[in-house]
Amino acid sequence: xxxxxxxxxxxxxxxxxxxxxxxxxxxxxxxxxxxxxxxxxxxxxxxxxxxxxxxxxxxxxxxxxxxxxxxxxxxxxxxxxxxxxxxxxxxxxxxxxxxxxxxxxxxxxxxxxxxxxxxxxxxxxxxxxxxxxxxxxxxxxxxxxxxxxxxxxxxxxxxxxxxxxxxxxxxxxxxxxxxxxxxxxxxxxxxxxxxxxxxxxxxxxxxxxxxxxxxxxxxxxxxxxxxxxxxxxxxxxxxxxxxxxxxxxxxxxxxxxxxxxxxxxxxxxxxxxxxxxxxxxxxxxxxxxxxxxxxxxxxxxxxxxxxxxxxxxxxxxxxxxxxxxxxxxxxxxxxxxxxxxxx
Numbered sequence: 077x078x079x080x081x082x083x084x085x086x087x088x089x090x091x092x093x094x095x096x097x098x099x100x101x102x103x104x105x106x107x108x109x110x111x112x113x114x115x116x117x118x119x120x121x122x123x124x125x126x127x128x129x130x131x132x133x134x135x136x137x138x139x140x141x142x143x144x145x146x147x148x149x150x151x152x153x154x155x156x157x158x159x160x161x162x163x164x165x166x167x168x169x170x171x172x173x174x175x176x177x178x179x180x181x182x183x184x185x186x187x188x189x190x191x192x193x194x195x196x197x198x199x200x201x202x203x204x205x206x207x208x209x210x211x212x213x214x215x216x217x218x219x220x221x222x223x224x225x226x227x228x229x230x231x232x233x234x235x236x237x238x239x240x241x242x243x244x245x246x247x248x249x250x251x252x253x254x255x256x257x258x259x260x261x262x263x264x265x266x267x268x269x270x271x272x273x274x275x276x277x278x279x280x281x282x283x284x285x286x287x288x289x290x291x292x293x294x295x296x297x298x299x300x301x302x303x304x305x306x307x308x309x310x311x312x313x314x315x316x317x318x319x320x321x322x323x324x325x326x327x328x329x330x331x332x333x334x335x336x337x338x339x340x341x342x343x344x345x346x347x348x349x350x351x352x353x354x355x356x357x358x359x360x361x362x363x364x365x366x367x368x369x370x371x372x373x374x375x376x377x378x379x380x381x382x383x384x385x386x387x388x389x390x391x392x393x394x395x396x397x398x399x400x401x402x403x404x405x406x407x408x409x410x411x412x413x414x415x416x417x418x419x
Contacts, residue, residue, distance in 0.1 A: 317352050
């Protein structure tokens with residue numbers, strides 16, 4: 077790559093090797109959308125037509141908001157924020173795959189609207205940087221609204237979003253933990269005709285939880301291919317999933333019970349494995365230095381694990397938002413000088 081001299085003439089700045097991926101942003105977005113479409117197809121096959129409705133509603137909402145924003149910017153003679161629908165499409169797909177299958181469709185539309193308008197457009201234009209992951213922030217905000225307000229206004233709708241029954245689960249004993257996973261066992265896989273155990277359900281065939289986590293194994297395979305092909309921040313993925321695995325095994329050995337079941341739950345639920353590949357690697361809201369990415373992933377896993385043990389619904393989202401806020405510090409303490417050299 078030829079070096080480019082900056083305006084001051086003091087440095088020749090080269091393309092930093094840790095962010096140059098060989099193709100432009102639009103191509104990255106379209107290829108990311110393609111990879112997530114494979115997960116979406118598998119999720120619809122497992123969870124059924126409601127999963128498809130959630131995905132289509134999320135995609136439709138972000139595209140409508142994108143069109144309105146683009147029309148407004150053209151009317152005002154402003155430079156368009158997005159020169160293609162690639163980024164909005166990826167955001168909409170992530171929203172659809174990050175929704176609980178039990179959530180009302182209106183909530184999916186609300187999360188998609190907040191993602192596109194507030195945390196992508198407003199945050200990007202007026203702060204000149206996306207400090208917070210748009211989908212995680214939108215969904216966390218909606219969770220807080222339903223937890224703090226709607227459970228008093230309409231408890232039935234709030235329960236479909238917030239799942240308050242999770243607060244009564246016992247995650248700190250072997251018996252309590254294994255008993256709390258009843259919802260993942262007993263499903264019949266078509267064609268095979270066999271009933272799955274809780275661990276098998278968590279690995280292969282989930283009908284409860286995030287749509288994007290319907291098959292943890294498929295997310296792992298597709299996510300690994302996408303991370304290699306599209307140059308995701310793999311250090312965040314490895315440190316997040318590696319730390320979660322160590323914590324799961326350690327907790328299983330210390331508290332008793334089956335460590336494999338702990339791994340299945342703590343690592344392969346959609347809120348962890350889908351987030352690790354497709355949300356925690358978002359370029360702007362996560363650290364650039366390689367060492368900081370390991371730190372980011374480690375603490376993201378620790379926070380998520382603590383929230384899981386304490387039955388905090390949406391804990392992985394809160395953990396990601398917290399770590400997003402720590403990103404400027406992680407960038408500052410490691411990245412101390414620009415790429416390039418003095419003349």
